[in-house]
Amino acid sequence: MSVTIKDIARLAQVSHTTVSRALNDSPLINSETKEKIKQIAEEMGYTPNFSAKSLVMDRSYNIGLFFSTLATGTSAGFFYETVRGVNSVIKEGYNMVVRGIDDYEHFRSIHRKSFDGVIVMSQSSKDDPFLRHLGEAGIPHIVLNRRVDAPKGMNILSDDCQGAYKAVEHLIRHGHRRIAIIEGKEGFQSTAERKEGYLKAMTDHGIPCEPEYQAKGNYDLKSGYNAMRKLLKLEPRPTAVFCQNDDMAVGAMKAIAEERLDVPGDISVVGFDDSMFSAFLSPALTTVKRPIEEISRQGAMLLLESIENKQHTGDIIHLNTELVVRESVRKPPAQ
Incomplete structure (x- = not known):
């Protein structure tokens, strides 16, 4: 049988209300009593x-972690790092509920009684109706990964355009000009911003x-593989390819290998995200x-602070990207 607050109260010789307040760090209970009860x-x-606690405190103790989609466009590494970052902050204080926004036909079940706060790992403007619903329902929320102009919204994201620029410029500095x-x-x-970085790097260096x-x-993976197969049929074929994420880079490398070509000897490949398998x-x-993990961690910290302090800020925080140089880039082969 599970231990209840009343069991603790009998042993501590205090009321169950005192135990409840002590376990919730209420300022009404002195530190000595709190320590004893804990x-x-x-x-x-x-x-x-959590069910009983929510009735007493008028809170659900649920934190929602919503992705634009869980079916397409969300890689396993991206999902894993997001969940790990959020979980490292909320720990045992809240239940984490993970869902895809596109799973919902309507948002009536998402309200203050079901979620104390929501973290949105947003990838598309199609998420905007969901974000408006959160605002209208008065649910504290933070948007990660995508800039959203909302007066009370909190935003944490990386500079994907800058990251893509660094990646393509790295290829250019190795002598590549036919860069796919x-x-x-x-x-x-993210697709638009990474393409913008690609185009800007090419233009800045005078490359068509x-x-x-x-x-x-x-x-x-499959789309990277199929796209690379098409690129390999071009004449002249590219000497380098910038893939907008690491999963597609893996698919591209498979397509290159099937043509008995070498990475990076024949074609250089650069990815994006630094997924857990990239170094291996x-x-x-x-x-x-x-x-991603740090973005998610900071997002969860800001959200909990907002929930506890009942304050909503319009902060926008940018975290820098970093080019991780490994082995998949080399000078193009002599023509």
Whole structure:
């Protein structure tokens, strides 16, 4: 049988109200009593009953973590780092509910009684109706990964345009001029920003942006593979390819290998995101590190602060990207 607040109260010889307040760090309970009650709770193996606690405190103790989609355009590494970053902050204080926005036909079930706060890992402007709903429902929320102009919204994101620029410029400095791009999911802000960085780097260095070198992908392995197969049929074929995420880079490398070509001897490849497997590929993938876990961690900290202090700010925080140079880039082969 599980330990209850009343069990702790009997052993501590105080009321169950005092125990509840002590476990919730109420300022009405002195520090000595708090410490005594918490120690007894730990020794008895007490775990909080969030359902009962929510009735007393008029809170759900649920934090929602919403992605634009969980079916397409959200890689396993991206998902994992986001969840790990949020979880490192909320720990046992809240339940984390992970959902895809596109799973909902309507948002009536999302209200102050169901969520104390919501973190949105947003990838598309299609999320805007959901964000408006959160605002109208008065649910504290923070938007990660995509800039959203809202007076009370909190934003944390990386500079993807700058990151893409660094990646393409790295290829240019190695002597590449026929540089292809495999784009991410259409309609995602990250896709647009990373393409903008690609185009800007090419233009700044006086390199024509050939339309046939711009292939469509979908942020998954298969789309990177299919896009690279099309690029390999071009004459002249590209000597380098910038993939808008690491999953597509892996697919591209498979397509290159199937043509009995070498990375980086025949074609150089650069990815984006610095997924957990990037350093363990052969060759190890040069990529752009986007601090997803840190973005998620800071987002969760800001959200909890907003929930506890009942304050909503309009802060926008940018975290820098970093080019991680490994083995997948070399000078182009002699023509």
